[in-house]
Amino acid sequence: MSFISHSYWTTQQYAATQMSPERLHQVQQQRLRQFLQTTRTHSTYYREKFRHIDTECIDLAEYPVTTKSEMMAHFDQVVTDPGITRKGIEEFIADIRNVRQRFLGKYAVAHTSGSQGQPALIVQNQQELDLLFAFQMTRGNLEYQGALRLLRGACNLWNPTRLAVLINQQGFFPSAWIWQHLPKFMHHFMRFLFVPANDPDLIAKLNAFSPAVLSATPTSLDLLALKIDQLRFPRLRQVVTWSETLTPKARGRIHAAFRTPVMDNYASGECLFMTNGCSTSTGAHINADWVILEVVDENNRPVPPGQMGHKVLMTNLANTVQPFIRYEISDRLVMATEPCGCGNRLPRIETIMGRAADFFWVATSSGYRPLTTYPFQHAFDYLREVREWQAEQVERNRIIVRLEPIPGTTTDLDLARRRLDERLAITGLQHELQISFEVVPRLKTDAHTSKFRRMISRVGVPEDLDAALKNIATNDPQP
Template structure:
């Protein structure tokens, strides 16, 4: 497989240099001399957007045309009758677009179907998804393709009224549900309240960082296994857990993955990186060479016991944009990833949703609570628990504000819940 990957990589690089003015200028020389991939420059989302017209290899396509199609009346339809296009704001809030021709799109769907097979999902499985509402988002588009082989599967999205979702799930009785980790909490709360009455054997998650507490919630509520998947709008489906749930198997015959440090230097397996660089091997319309994804990733050091040949991501801590900075006891600053602060909130009874917003030398924590909960008591418990967690890593924020809100809205075309966002309020001495 790795031999095939190397051959496909060289073919893709030659194609990119031949057909893309951008790649001709940026990697033409290293490709000609057979330089290793790590010598090539990385491609950020900003650079992709600024140079889209020079990166795309079909001269009929350009950024303005793709954006106009996505902003039109039928964004889920084929552009020029043959291109699937999609957009993302992602966790970074920076817009990105991409296009797939028929061959690239079929390769993406085939990769997803192959991954589903490894967790026991086929065309006879009562499987359904609850993801994005917008057809410009790739999860919506993949869901539409997968419903085509399950014509009775209902089409739901996370922005529908929860009453509608509950009623539909009760009627369909899915064996497998695919959704965001944050929405697993919502469904579990409905099940525990007695309104939702389903018995899924498997929960598939995607698009948000999956944490152990969500696995625990699914196990306690439905006795279900959770299998995480790894999808990037610009690249397509890239990885999936097997039923061992011990890391994400990567589609190494369709991509090259590099865990790198802040200077884009590859790191050994087992070492946490600053970001992930992905090179696509199947999309020749918008080739991505060392495309930067800001996930903080660690690769596995041992093969999976399931026997699959694909190597694995052992863990994804979260996004680089979810790192919070606080004053350090004794001077200086300390970085704390927002996921470290999740446990005090997930272990607090009555908390329904939560979100962090950095303040100057402080932190605002927004929470929504279930009806009948003493919001003041929950707020005090959260503040004390978060302070304790931060103190353990020598972080000393000047203030922690817990703000109770009615609901935390989902954002972007993917309708995801952002873990970290900009503050809605400021401390009195902030400008």
């Protein structure tokens, strides 16, 4: 696409937020029909899986669900480009230097966190990336909304939106790598600052950049809020959160500190553009013209709005290279029952539960820092003989790592330790922590919930940090 047609296409992406539910359904069903046909033509796995279903059928309830383990077991037959293989992608992402590259020169690839036991490999096509950025610029951007949006869209060419993103980790994790693949035309509309959340010069860099939109995880924003008196953000219009659950308390604190609307984007690695946050309410609006989310119970029966589902079935209408059709995501959602007051007519998820916010607070010479699950995942997920791992914070800076080998294999502890050291070096925590390793035949589940947890803290949030965070909330000026 040329710059002009690309820009025009981007501005058109606002339209669905104003569609009637009937019109939206029509658009969605047209895309679904085409998507199912394309998938059945080009994916040998789905063609076989759906062989008993009429080729004209677009009633999703007739289609069987897809699980992550199924997707990974049949990966090479699921994907629609015969050049893509699971082995090829695993080799590609094993080399961190590839993080800025496209797989086969055209696909962005990532792996998910594997919080349910096994990481999923994900291949994104250009359409998925274009939609992600177009939605962020239009549906997720308060500057763009309102009656003057087209004029504002044009004005962005002269006065681009300034977006600062605090990145938590490097690697092939969806939230980090995605920024490496920004379409070039976006740079005409937006100015970007990507800065690691643990950069020692974070505040100076943010102040110099002066963001209009600040995008980070709730944890990073909490930490930044503690230094609010050092921040100079005269342009700041909105804060965008992602990745972790945004609790009402955290939302209150962040809103009080930054005095702007807080927009909570909810997505998964399997569909990055799934929602954009709402400026007036909790939760997020589903980009339902391009993704279908079914909130269901344990037996895949629909759960009505206002009630908490057990899981979500996701159908991503944009990704034709690795089709996700009624793909199980274990997040628990409640859909809103009323139209939203913000003016966006797309369906709104009211409550989002289940996103992993697993991390440890550890002490450093410059204050407390969150240690997320990522360094561990990246170190251990691709050690072939490690079936599962678990990290337990037994003292503030003392952690026990337990590795469960695949039966019949031997775990190379030196290699595991080296891999973890490499990942911790990136976070700057390598020399702050005392880490010991254990190899166990079987990792234990939580005695109370009988769920398996990879990150267990025996020490919790430090008391002085807890008090400081509470202090932000009680000083709420209610802007």
